[in-house]
Amino acid sequence: MVVKQITMAHGAGGAIMNDLIKKYVLKYLGGSGAEVPLEALDDAAVISGIVLKSDSHVVKPIFFPGGDIGRLAVAGTVNDIAVMGAEPIALSCGFVLEEGLLMAEFEKILKSMNETCREADVYIITGDTKVVEKGALGGCVINTSGIGKRNEALERNIAEVKKHRSFDAQWILDANLREGDKIIVSGTVGDHGLAVLSSQEGYDFGSQITSDVAPLNKLIVRLLNVGGIIAMKDPTRGGLSNTLNELSEKSKVGIMVNEEKIPVRRDVRAACEMLGIDPLEVGNEGKVVIGVIPQKAEEVLATLKETDEGKNAQIVGETTKEFDEVVLKTAVGGKRILAPPIGDPIPRIC
Ligand code: MG
Numbered sequence: 001m002v003v004k005q006i007t008m009a010h011g012a013g014g015a016i017m018n019d020l021i022k023k024y025v026l027k028y029l030g031g032s033g034a035e036v037p038l039e040a041l042d043d044a045a046v047i048s049g050i051v052l053k054s055d056s057h058v059v060k061p062i063f064f065p066g067g068d069i070g071r072l073a074v075a076g077t078v079n080d081i082a083v084m085g086a087e088p089i090a091l092s093c094g095f096v097l098e099e100g101l102l103m104a105e106f107e108k109i110l111k112s113m114n115e116t117c118r119e120a121d122v123y124i125i126t127g128d129t130k131v132v133e134k135g136a137l138g139g140c141v142i143n144t145s146g147i148g149k150r151n152e153a154l155e156r157n158i159a160e161v162k163k164h165r166s167f168d169a170q171w172i173l174d175a176n177l178r179e180g181d182k183i184i185v186s187g188t189v190g191d192h193g194l195a196v197l198s199s200q201e202g203y204d205f206g207s208q209i210t211s212d213v214a215p216l217n218k219l220i221v222r223l224l225n226v227g228g229i230i231a232m233k234d235p236t237r238g239g240l241s242n243t244l245n246e247l248s249e250k251s252k253v254g255i256m257v258n259e260e261k262i263p264v265r266r267d268v269r270a271a272c273e274m275l276g277i278d279p280l281e282v283g284n285e286g287k288v289v290i291g292v293i294p295q296k297a298e299e300v301l302a303t304l305k306e307t308d309e310g311k312n313a314q315i316v317g318e319t320t321k322e323f324d325e326v327v328l329k330t331a332v333g334g335k336r337i338l339a340p341p342i343g344d345p346i347p348r349i350c
Pocket of ligand 1: 043079
């Protein structure tokens with residue numbers, strides 16, 4: 001089928017968006033020869049030893065339980081740099097403001113960005129402001145870009161990996177998994193998407209589901225200092241399901257996931273059941289999926305569990321060469337292929 005127009009699904013983080021990027025964006029913008037190029041479709045790129053990431057935020061509404069577009073914009077870019085194993089150095093910020101946005105709201109967003117930057121220990125050092133006519137933005141759109149660099153924690157982590165296997169990669173990449181590696185999820189999945197959905201639609205889920213949006217760079221440094229981490233991703237749009245499929249595809253390994261081990265809040269699970277949504281396809285903004293060599297998995301997990309962000313962490317699965325896909329071992333003992341989501345069950349959550 002020839003697609004003639006952009007649809008909401010093209011921005012949903014699933015198979016349709018991946019197709020758009022591969023068939024159109026890479027066709028014209030690939031070819032840099034960078035150390036980690038656009039074609040790697042990793043969380044960020046690397047060129048001349050510098051990690052670079054750009055991320056636009058279109059969440060609607062701009063204020064939601066547990067966060068706002070400002071916190072999201074800072075944390076989103078910080079996390080994409082951090083999951084490469086890099087230390088964020090500085091961010092840029094491009095505002096597209098809609099005519100009519102209340103000054104008090106704009107100030108609230110800026111204050112939130114400042115607080116999140118302080119939490120992540122990073123500054124916004126350049127930016128741009130544009131205003132468009134009142135329309136579809138829902139208040140504003142924020143783009144943040146950021147740069148990061150290697151640090152001692154990454155070197156220590158790689159040295160630890162090398163005690164157990166030969167390892168040529170310089171960064172924590174999606175393609176680094178090998179057979180027998182453990183997959184850790186740092187906490188409950190689905191919270192962010194459901195929190196935004198509840199404010200989009202005015203749903204009352206009986207309890208307040210709040211977004212997990214948070215910068216994870218300090219947590220990640222702590223984990224890199226334990227060592228043995230070879231791949232990492234933040235399971236944003238497309239959720240855990242899309243993240244696992246990306247890791248599997250790029251690393252050319254199958255992943256067996258134990259459904260019972262995947263942490264999901266009880267109220268999130270209930271809301272998903274009510275709405276017919278799979279919590280594994282719902283985006284997160286304060287979680288990380290970590291591929292660890294088996295020798296270090298328990299230690300990384302224990303370190304996560306000592307932290308507030310990681311107290312619900314679990315080893316949810318393991319990589320295998322027995323098959324190529326992501327396979328979910330269900331709670332009742334069956335097995336099914338966990339395909340990447342086609343679109344997004346909840347639009348405009350980030
Ligand atoms: Mg990412």
